Amino acid sequence: MASLRALLTTSMALPAAAFWRMSCGIIQTGRLDPNISPGAVSAHVHxxxxxxxxxxxxxxxxxxxxRCTSCEIQDDKSAYWTPQMYYQRADGSVEEVPNGGTVVYYLGRGENRENIEPFPPGFRMVSGDPFLRSNDTASVTYSDGKFLSRPVSDRVSFACLDSSGHIxxxxxxxxTExxxxxxxxxxxxSCWDGRDYQLDQSHVAYLSGIDNGVCPPxxxxxxxxxxxxxxxxxxDVEKEPGGRFVFAQGDPTGFGFHGDFMNGWDPDVLKEAVDLCINDDSFNGQISYCPPLAKSQTPFYATNCPERQPIVNEQVKGTVECIPGCNVVSDGPARAARLFCPDDTPSINRAADEGPLAMFEPAPGDKLGGSSVFVGCVADNGxxxxxxxxSFTADNMTIEICVAFCEDxxxxxxxxxxxxECYCGDSIGSATAGDCSTTSKMICAGDNTQWCGAPSLLTVWGRAVGKRNYTEEQ
Structure with missing residues (x-):
C-alpha cells in the first residue's frame, strides 16, 4: 500500500494556493463520535x-x-475522524480495507481570506451526511449573485488512483478498481455565526463555492x-464475485462519506500560524516553511504516537461477520434510515491516556545511572x-537494555x-558525535520517555570512565 508520504506527492485535488498540509497516523479505531454521540457508543466505526x-x-x-498526537505538528492536539471502509463479501461478512491515516489541509480560501480567524478552543463541526445514498442536487450553498452557488454534495469527492492515467x-x-x-x-x-457547537451543524456554513467564494450574511x-x-x-483486498466496498454506516455509494473535526490546537500557535502562514502562497503546503508550525513538527509521528488500544471492546478490524453496530447496507437512492439497537452495548475500556510525559533529554556528558554517559548523536548512513x-532488535527496547547488552x-x-535497534562497538570510527537536543528522534519501543535514535541516526552511550575519546582508536 502506498505510504501517506507518497500520497502527498500524488495529490491533485486542490489547485496551488496558500495552505499547510499535515500527515496524520491512526490513533483510535472504533465506534466513537463525541460530536454526534457524546458519552455513548456511536452508530458506526470511525x-x-x-x-x-x-x-x-x-x-x-x-x-x-x-500525551501526544498522531499528526506531524505536536502543538496540534485536535482530533480528525472519518468512517471506516470495509469490503463486503457475498456471505455478508466484511473485511477492513487498509487505511494509514488522514492528510489534513488548512487552507487560506475565500474572498475574505485576509480576515480568517483561528478556530476557537474546543470548536467542533461535521461535514457530510452519513445517510445520503444519491446525489443531493436540491441543497445548494449561498449565492449573492456575483458568486454563484454550488450543490452542497460537492463537498465530497473520490479520486481513483490508477496506473492507466488520470481519472x-x-x-x-x-x-473502485x-x-x-x-x-x-x-x-x-469555513463560515461561522459565532455560536457554540450545534448538533445540526447550523453554526457553520459552506463558502459559496465550497472551497472558495464568499460566506453567507x-x-x-x-x-x-x-x-x-x-x-x-x-x-490490497482480495475481491470476489458479488463483493463490494462499503463504508461503516452501510453506504456502498460514497455519497454518505463524512468527516469530523474537534479543535485541540495550542491557541497561540494556531493564531500565529494563521497570521503568518495561511495566506502565504509561497509555502506550497510545507510545514517547515512556517516557523510556529515547524517548531513542533516531527516526521516520526506514527512511531512516537501509535494507535491506542480500542476504547469500545468489539471486533472492528480484520474480517468480521457483519458491519459493526446496527448498520445494514442501503443502496438508495432514498436516504438510509436511522436504525436503533437497544441491545447493542459493548463494554468500554476506561484506560486513561498517560497525559504529557517528561522526556529524558540528555546532553553529551550526562549520565544514566552510574555506569553510562551520553556521547551524543551519530549519523549512520550504513x-x-x-x-x-x-547488535539486536527488540520490541521492548530501552537505553538500559541496549547498554546492558553491549556491556555484557x-x-x-x-x-x-x-x-x-541496538548496536555495539568500541569506537565510532571517523564519525562525529554531536548534540541533538533539537533533532527529531523516535521514542524507545519499551519506554516512551526515552529517545532511541531515528532512521540513520544513533543516540550513543558509553562507559562512564574518565574522559575517554570514543572516536577512532588512538
Whole structure:
C-alpha cells in the first residue's frame, strides 16, 4: 500500500494556493463520535487521527492534555475522524480495507481570506451526511449573485488512483478498481455565526463555492478551510464475485462519506500560524516553511504516537461477520434510515491516556545511572556503520537494555536507532558525535520517555570512565 508520504506527492485535488498540509497516523479505531454521540457508543466505526486522549466524551481540555498526537505538528492536539471502509463479501461478512491515516489541509480560501480567524478552543463541526445514498442536487450553498452557488454534495469527492492515467474526480464511488488506491476527500464549512457547537451543524456554513467564494450574511466570520484526504488500499483486498466496498454506516455509494473535526490546537500557535502562514502562497503546503508550525513538527509521528488500544471492546478490524453496530447496507437512492439497537452495548475500556510525559533529554556528558554517559548523536548512513560490533532488535527496547547488552558483550559503546535497534562497538570510527537536543528522534519501543535514535541516526552511550575519546582508536 502506498505510504501517506507518497500520497502527498500524488495529490491533485486542490489547485496551488496558500495552505499547510499535515500527515496524520491512526490513533483510535472504533465506534466513537463525541460530536454526534457524546458519552455513548456511536452508530458506526470511525478511523480517528490526532490526540492520544481521544475518547467517547472528548472535550478541548481532554485533547490538549493528551500525551501526544498522531499528526506531524505536536502543538496540534485536535482530533480528525472519518468512517471506516470495509469490503463486503457475498456471505455478508466484511473485511477492513487498509487505511494509514488522514492528510489534513488548512487552507487560506475565500474572498475574505485576509480576515480568517483561528478556530476557537474546543470548536467542533461535521461535514457530510452519513445517510445520503444519491446525489443531493436540491441543497445548494449561498449565492449573492456575483458568486454563484454550488450543490452542497460537492463537498465530497473520490479520486481513483490508477496506473492507466488520470481519472476525473466525482462525488461518489464511481470506480473502485484502482491499482494505486482510492482517495476519499471532503471539504469542510469555513463560515461561522459565532455560536457554540450545534448538533445540526447550523453554526457553520459552506463558502459559496465550497472551497472558495464568499460566506453567507448569516455566518460572516471566516475560519480556516479544512480539507481531508483519506487513502484506502482497495487494491490490497482480495475481491470476489458479488463483493463490494462499503463504508461503516452501510453506504456502498460514497455519497454518505463524512468527516469530523474537534479543535485541540495550542491557541497561540494556531493564531500565529494563521497570521503568518495561511495566506502565504509561497509555502506550497510545507510545514517547515512556517516557523510556529515547524517548531513542533516531527516526521516520526506514527512511531512516537501509535494507535491506542480500542476504547469500545468489539471486533472492528480484520474480517468480521457483519458491519459493526446496527448498520445494514442501503443502496438508495432514498436516504438510509436511522436504525436503533437497544441491545447493542459493548463494554468500554476506561484506560486513561498517560497525559504529557517528561522526556529524558540528555546532553553529551550526562549520565544514566552510574555506569553510562551520553556521547551524543551519530549519523549512520550504513556504509560503513559507526558501530560494527554485536547488535539486536527488540520490541521492548530501552537505553538500559541496549547498554546492558553491549556491556555484557564487552563493548564500550551502545547505540540506539529506529526505536527498536541496538548496536555495539568500541569506537565510532571517523564519525562525529554531536548534540541533538533539537533533532527529531523516535521514542524507545519499551519506554516512551526515552529517545532511541531515528532512521540513520544513533543516540550513543558509553562507559562512564574518565574522559575517554570514543572516536577512532588512538
Amino acid at each position: 478511523k480517528v487521527s490526532g490526540a492520544s486522549n481521544f475518547g467517547l466524551s472528548s472535550t478541548y481540555d481532554d485533547l490538549i492534555a493528551s 476525473p474526480e466525482v462525488n461518489y464511488m464511481a470506480r 484502482c491499482d494505486q488506491g482510492l482517495r476519499a476527500q471532503i471539504q469542510f464549512q 448569516t455566518h460572516p466570520r471566516q475560519l480556516p478551510h479544512l480539507f481531508f484526504e483519506v487513502y484506502y488500499g482497495v487494491a 556504509n560503513p556503520r559507526p558501530l560494527t560490533g554485536a 558483550k564487552g563493548y564500550a559503546l551502545a547505540g540506539l536507532e529506529y526505536s527498536r
